[in-house]
Amino acid sequence: MTTAPSAFGTDLRPLFCLEEASLHLNHGSYGATPRLVLEAQRDWRDRMEAEPSRFMEFEFRPALRAAAARLAPYVGARADDLAMVENPTQAVNAILRSLDLKPGDRILINDQTYGAVRNTVRFVCTMTGAEIAEWTLPFPAESPQQALSAFETALAQSKPRLAIIDHVTSPTALALPVEAMTAAARDAGALVLVDGAHAPGMMGLDIEALGADWYTGTCHKWLFAAKGCAFLWAGPRVIDRLHPAVISHGYLNGFHEEFDWVGTRDGSAQQSLPAALDFVDRFGVEAIRTHNHALAMAAGRRLSAAWGTEMGQPESMVGSMVMVRLPDGYGTGFETARDLRLRLLREDRIQTRVNPLAGGLYVRVSSQIYNHIGEIDALADAVLAKRPNA
Numbered sequence: 001m002t003t004a005p006s007a008f009g010t011d012l013r014p015l016f017c018l019e020e021a022s023l024h025l026n027h028g029s030y031g032a033t034p035r036l037v038l039e040a041q042r043d044w045r046d047r048m049e050a051e052p053s054r055f056m057e058f059e060f061r062p063a064l065r066a067a068a069a070r071l072a073p074y075v076g077a078r079a080d081d082l083a084m085v086e087n088p089t090q091a092v093n094a095i096l097r098s099l100d101l102k103p104g105d106r107i108l109i110n111d112q113t114y115g116a117v118r119n120t121v122r123f124v125c126t127m128t129g130a131e132i133a134e135w136t137l138p139f140p141a142e143s144p145q146q147a148l149s150a151f152e153t154a155l156a157q158s159k160p161r162l163a164i165i166d167h168v169t170s171p172t173a174l175a176l177p178v179e180a181m182t183a184a185a186r187d188a189g190a191l192v193l194v195d196g197a198h199a200p201g202m203m204g205l206d207i208e209a210l211g212a213d214w215y216t217g218t219c220h221k222w223l224f225a226a227k228g229c230a231f232l233w234a235g236p237r238v239i240d241r242l243h244p245a246v247i248s249h250g251y252l253n254g255f256h257e258e259f260d261w262v263g264t265r266d267g268s269a270q271q272s273l274p275a276a277l278d279f280v281d282r283f284g285v286e287a288i289r290t291h292n293h294a295l296a297m298a299a300g301r302r303l304s305a306a307w308g309t310e311m312g313q314p315e316s317m318v319g320s321m322v323m324v325r326l327p328d329g330y331g332t333g334f335e336t337a338r339d340l341r342l343r344l345l346r347e348d349r350i351q352t353r354v355n356p357l358a359g360g361l362y363v364r365v366s367s368q369i370y371n372h373i374g375e376i377d378a379l380a381d382a383v384l385a386k387r388p389n390a
């Protein structure tokens with residue numbers, strides 16, 4: 001039975017371990033795991049330690065496969081095409097290191113590509129002589145069409161071998177028109193990797209229909225899994241050529257054999273994924289998404305009204321996170337952004353992100369089922385109280 005969405009908000013805080021009297025408006029960075037899921041994770045660890053050899057040799061991999069099977073319908077994929085990995089950085093490393101990149105091949109990224117992904121691209125380019133092509137994703141964003149047009153121009157100019165597309169950008173929380181971008185990249189003859197770190201649980205997903213070659217997403221952000229639970233999907237053009245970044249016993253024994261065993265490790269975050277999906281089902285994935293989107297939009301409107309500024313994106317590019325510009329005078333650089341974030345944390349116990357963008361500072365607010373609009377008002381006031389020379 002699902003719980004009515006009206007139950008969302010403060011009443012749900014006790015289901016999580018979040019510190020009392022803190023305002024957690026940064027779910028997007030690392031998620032927050034419900035107590036029940038952590039208990040299920042502990043059970044998996046206990047099971048492992050009760051008989052380590054039996055568990056590692058006979059139970060570890062079937063439990064990963066069971067997690068993939070449970071995840072499959074939530075992301076629109078076949079379990080056979082899903083590998084469980086710990087995070088998207090591992091997935092991107094596997095993909096890029098499996099490609100036979102050659103001098104002159106171009107990899108298309110943008111100025112908001114996640115830092116770890118960008119570094120992995122830099123690394124493989126240094127190793128192979130391939131080149132990085134970078135396009136500028138407009139921010140503040142006006143429309144999905146604007147992002148698509150800029151991407152199409154970049155495709156035409158760079159003719160990449162591989163295009164990396166964010167489903168939701170990290171520094172700017174833009175939900176991109178990933179279907180149209182994937183189609184454009186394929187039409188341009190590129191392989192397509194979609195970095196969907198934020199998408200599962202935040203956006204409706206039909207990975208198979210998307211037509212990309214690889215898709216990676218986390219379960220520990222918006223699907224409530226324990227930290228270290230993510231997946232890598234591979235399509236028919238590439239699945240046979242894909243290897244994990246860590247080569248182990250399963251080398252050349254097929255996709256699952258290779259990815260399910262990358263050396264002895266604790267797989268409990270992935271093995272307890274079914275408990276996280278039980279938690280999602282208790283409320284309904286649609287109801288969670290709808291609540292989070294509505295709260296993000298309410299946050300965007302309240303904060304921009306309180307600060308006399310603008311949101312960083314239109315509603316059609318908002319998932320469960322929103323960007324709002326701070327008033328002038330708060331600075332423009334990384335140092336001032338960091339200082340403000342730390343002051344909010346120390347003086348007001350508000351956890352959020354502050355990013356330097358477009359010649360000013362923007363706050364990125366994440367909304368999750370334990371948040372409520374009163375917390376947004378507290379953030380609005382706390383920022384105003386720190387107004388330089390106020």
Ligand SMILES: Cc1ncc(COP(=O)(O)O)c(C=O)c1O
Pocket residue numbers: 028029087088089090114116117166168169170195197198
């Ligand atoms: C766009 C994007 N890609 C990838 C990642 C993955 O980071 P990690 O592998 O450190 O979990 C994130 C994390 O927030 C992200 O926002």
